[in-house]
Amino acid sequence: MYDEVVPPGAYWTRKLDRWQRLRITDLDGTQSCSLLIYNADQPSERYNAPDTVKVQNQIFLTAGRVLLSDLGRVLCSIVDDTGGHHDTLAGFSDAASVHDAFGDGSYLERRNDSYRNARDNFVMALGRHGLDRRDLVMSFNPFARVTVAPEGGLEWTAGIGAPGAAIELRAEMRVLVAVSATHHVLDPAATYAPGRLRVEVLDAVAPAADDACRTFGDEALRAFANTDDYWEQVS
């Protein structure tokens, strides 16, 4: 019902109805995608990375897992995932980190190929919804893998970018999504070259009784109980 290609470096934002699905495809395999999610009706409820990884005891999320809000509810379920690697820890780039990594990519020199960063993109995207930098939270970064060494070292996993890798998120309430098509903040690429993201919004389909996300475990059952109770109040 909606199909768009977000150009390299750009941002994109849209609201999704409950059970609509957002499919994001890493067309060029550059892993350049950061994502923020809010409750569209009450944006002070937003994606919470610590609760998401703590409740599920897992920093690597894939199909069957969920993205939780700070109010113990599911914003989005991961219903399909062809690549299997998504980062929950490292956050997103800003002007300083992009400058440090790639140098000066000014509009003066590069016109519309000037270097973009996720923080500015999110400020611009959220601004459309009356939100601002106070509302920025840690992002979910599809297609990238950042591991933790035994003593805590953070390590970027090279060589896993795959053109055509896709992740599909099912909204579990009305959500507001902001996407930044910018380099992952730990991407060691020598030159600035983020890729394109295809964003498709697919029709709402009610989950089946044996839905993998809704039945993943006791924690998921309770998070969905919270979510469905909320939906009864607002729908």
Added chain:
Amino acid sequence: MTPLLDEIVRPGEPWTGVILAGQRLRIVDVEGLQAVDTLCYDAHDPVNRYSAANTIRAQRQLFLTTGSTLVSTDGDALATIVDDTCGRHDTVGGACSAESNTCRFGHDKRYMHNCRDNFLIGLARLGMGKRDLAPNINFFMNVPVTADGRLDIVDGISQPGAYVEMQADRDTLFVISNCPQLNNPCNGWNPTPIQLVVWDG
């Protein structure tokens, strides 16, 4: 040197205060195994707040200890850990809340004391609120992450009297919850007091 402040914070209670640039704040885990949930803000621009992601990225390391700088959302140094007798502190576990407790432990845990509520009480004193909450530091909390991504809040390693000491790089507002969690080992199943000591630099 005579401390500017020497205060006991009982378990389950919030504390707020500004540490001026150059001053040092020591948090003492008096009886050991006590998680201390901590948020930091630029005292003059509280939207510029502690960023767990910027902090761990700057040091390429998940845990905090001596030498770790707490980096803000705008990329500024808020405070630097100058002494640490515990050895490592958590950056990913966040704060307990009524709602996350329902998910993790059951709906009968909704009404238990939790750090999110302490943060809201502390922030309310300052005219701040829920939008100002961010992923926090958990001093003295032990949250290992395995190679395959498994994360657990496990038995603590901080001994009675262990402390962590920070020096403020700029005037920094601290909002602290002395964690009341009783459903996992983050407080050794027995939340206990902490001591806060502030000195001039």
